[in-house]
Amino acid sequence: MSKYTQFAKENWWRIIIAIIFLTIVIASIYFKWKTVAVAVVWILLGGNFFYLVYKNYQRRSSRE
Incomplete structure (x- = not known):
């Protein structure tokens, strides 16, 4: 379990991108391309x- 939470902490932005990409694919099936x-x-x-929020978060965590 801790291995998965560690992966999620390090790659949460990739997970968000993957979810957005899947949303686009599903939307393209249900709706018109426009x-x-x-x-x-x-x-x-x-x-x-x-991305800006992520960069700001990175800067804050590196200061600690």
């Missing part, structure tokens, strides 16, 4: 936000 294109744009904007 809707997916809009969603991808929003996810890219959101992804940049998550």
